[in-house]
Amino acid sequence: MVISTVTGYFREFEGSAEAETEDFQGAKVKFSAKIDSIDTNQKDRDAHLKSADFFDAENHPNLTFEGHIQGDELVGEISIRGTKKPITLAVDFGGVAGDPYGNTKAGFEISGKLNRKEFGLTWSAVTEAGSVVVSDQVRLLLSVQLVKQA
Template sequence: MTATTGLDLTAYTGTYTIDPAHTQIGFVARHAMVTKVRGTFDDFDGTVAFDAANPAATAVRVTIQAAGINTRNNQRDEHLRSNDFLAMEEHPQITFVSTGFRMTGDESFDLTGDLTIRGVTNTITIPFTFEGASADPFGNTRLGFEGSVAINRKDYGVSWNAALETGGFLISDKIVLEFEVSAIKNA
């Protein structure tokens, strides 16, 4: 996304709405120390405001409904919504509000912001790759991004676990958040 690639950033100035039908916000956790469990958040919305004249002023806001967690297992999903994990009744939303944007390469950038889970806010930096821009069949300008970041769930008060007889714990502290984003430019 820099001028060194011949990419004209001015074409991307504007406000975008994250398209939930073509965006995935997911996570990965190690389970029983032998495998990984993947899940998604299926109910979210977000906006991106980008100004090519001042890329550092980029503003991103995402709101995820905790009830939309989906690991393809209803019993596990209900447990994740409970006070042992997301405490959905008291904290129905997970939010991310950007506080910084920095280009790190021709088509890569770091997005820094405040992630709030269970009412606990921590600053994280997510490395992203710009995947491209296109006009869709409906005449909308779309931008694509992919990124991921590892967080420690205990930093957000999510500390429930169970010891395994063979040693170790049922669920890893490290959770990888994954983002595949399609954003549509607002008219």
């Protein structure tokens, strides 16, 4: 049993989507995040996540994803800590609209999960009560807003 869910994000990242249609079907998607920018609102935990026990940011500075949108799924490969694996994520396309500043934007909610141990993030500990400190399963939830480029 895990006591609670810890949320976090990467402060430094970049991504792109190349689409031929406004519904983004078949769109090519790329994403990368700098591991050193991880933020869970607790500095000691963040330092541990960056260490060789987890992401090993010194030797593997980036997390990357490349794939495409297929129906209501984002299908591709994610690379974490030098290990590349296929992954399928659920996509909820919110649509395309203009903002008050003249930009055309598309919105998405993307979700899924992965097993951290499949990527070499194997550190584990147990509390005095016998509970797992860190779950093997990591839930992913991304709120994405893309701005159309000329």
